Amino acid sequence: MAHFPVNHPARPIYRAIGGLTGLYLTAFGVLGAVTTLGDELFAQDDTKVLGQGANLGFSLVALVVGAAILAGTALGRNRDVAINKGTAYGLMALSLFELAFLQTDVNIFNFSIATVIVIMVLGLVLLTAALYGKVGTDEEHKAWQEARLVL
Template identity: 70%
Template sequence: MAHTPVNHPARPIYRAIGGLVGLYYVVFGVLGVIASLGDDFFAQNDTRSLGQGTNLAFSLLAIGIGAAVLAGTVLGRNRDVVINGYLAYALMAIGLAALAFIQTDANILNFSIATVVVTLTLALVLLMVSMYGKVGTEEEKEAWEKARLVL
């Protein structure tokens, strides 16, 4: 039995929040591509998008992440839960790795501290959205409620 709620009353709100995170990544990525046109793919310079350090590689990655989150939000029916969960953990790994290499030549995505903070924050938001967006049958909801009350 999973410990995440099924058919949470605020599920539509969490789904909308997930969609906003996806939209943010798409907008950030598009603006980053525009700002970094003409630079190298893994350039390490002062290119900024929405106040965050970026380069062409991270901008395209952000567009892909945002498109995946938006696709999951549109598809729904627990596909968004899986997509948001995996992307949340991937973004946490990317953000922590970028923090570890931020002042080295290994900072291939041109992260700044602001980029790390935003990436980790949005990863936690996506994780929260994935935890409370699960849809199930009434039997699954009742089983979850019974298990929750036993704890």
């Protein structure tokens, strides 16, 4: 699609930002798993990890998602773009779902408002990294530049 940048000059920076996001989620998952190791999987209490509400279930999800993002960043060649884009949409949907049910029993991941904000921001950062991190051929890059000039 000619609307998304191909071979953007800042592509390595966006790839590094995606990797840092994965690193944060992995660190959060590890710290959360260590903190909540003896608790129920979906406990709803006042446990905080890095200032955010968490439980063992969300810690494991964050660990898996962070590891997937790091693997995509290490593999590169548009695999990171696909993983970051899918993960970004998933994180934004999760944060909106948890925001809607924050004060109810459906809050299975024990989110707080801080967690909702952090997960939404991480999703937006990953989406930005995905949109500017695409690698393509010289022909695709030229088509993208021509599409920009037409607009």
